[in-house]
Amino acid sequence: MRPLLLVALLSLLVAPAAGAAAPADASAPDRAAIQSDTTLSGTVSYLNGTAVADATVLVGSEARLGNATESELREIAAEQPDGVAATTTNASGGYELTVPAEIDAETVVAVSEAGVSAPRNYVAGRMDLTVRTTSTLTFESPTVPAEPGGRIDLPFTLTHTGDQPLEGLSLSLTTPQGWNFVSASSDTGTFHESNRTFTWDTIEPGETVEANFRIFVGLNAINDSAQVYDLTTFAASDTHSIESSAQVRVRYPTERSDAEAPGFGTPAALIAVAGVAAAALARRD
Incomplete structure (x- = not known):
């Protein structure tokens, strides 16, 4: 009787746990279903604090924006493709952007006529961006x-x-x-x-x-x-x-060519030394 009693007790413990697990999985919300639109705002300025008007702020995936060249970012800013949200700064460099839920919002970057900002990780709320001009x-x-x-x-x-x-x-x-x-x-x-x-x-x-x-x-x-x-x-x-x-x-102070100092090349120097030696011998005689 003891084995049968043990089996009965185990079945009572396991059955409720299994039954509870199934409803939990069934009721788990779909990740896509809880996504919603987010907003981003801030300012775009140069390193000295001067506002950048008419700059384009882009939000999209890291694969699209984070690894893009400056010329590619300018093309995206001129005509935004699917999967990218964008807005333009006002005269004071300010911007506000609603990012739809379907956008893979990972990276933010600003593009202006004078240059682009460094790509930054997207965080909803406020984000100020800095443009370094590319004119070297x-x-x-x-x-x-x-x-x-x-x-x-x-x-x-x-x-x-x-x-x-x-x-x-x-x-x-x-x-x-x-x-x-x-x-x-x-x-x-x-x-x-x-x-x-x-x-x-x-x-x-x-x-x-x-x-x-x-x-x-x-x-x-x-x-x-x-x-x-x-x-x-x-x-x-x-x-x-x-x-x-x-x-x-x-170079050495004595570095010269025959053209720079005519008459003082190697042949002329040898002749001059020979002349001095001959004169010295004549005086001895």
Whole structure:
């Protein structure tokens, strides 16, 4: 009787549990059924805080927006395909967007005439986006000739060819080991001696700025032939991408060609030495 009693008790315990599991699965809500429209709002601005009007804010999947190039994002902004929600910022850079439930909202990005923002993970509510202009500006600097132990001037010039004001511009230079910084000057920027960095305030489109570093070239700058040094420069801006570079070609002070110093090539030198030796022998006789 004991085995039968044990079986009866187990059946009473298991049967209610199995019966309870079935209704739970049956009543579980479909994930798609609980999705609903969401809203997103915020502002779009440049790094210096200036509002970006008429920018397009896009919301879509990471596969579509997160890995897209700038040109692809511009195409999507111009004509939104299925699966992407979009809106345009007002004169103050503000926007508000209702994202339909059927949109796979994973990534948010802003696109303007001046550039695009970094893709961000979608979170309903408020999201402020920052656009970095894609117009790259360059500090131009010529290759400067130098000799070991000499002093040289390294000039830099930047012309603002973009259409948005340039803010927070800076430029600094690092000299190779054995070289030394001497001085710096600029008619347009401010030089900070503590970190040897030039800075500029707002630069309007079409304006040009300049800076000059004077440095001492190390005595050990070359071994047995001329050498070109790529000096390390650092350039940055709050609103634009900035590039900079500097090259110095170092040679021996005595490095000359026959064309540069006629009459002092190797044959002429040998003749001169022979003449001096002959004169010395004549005096001894």
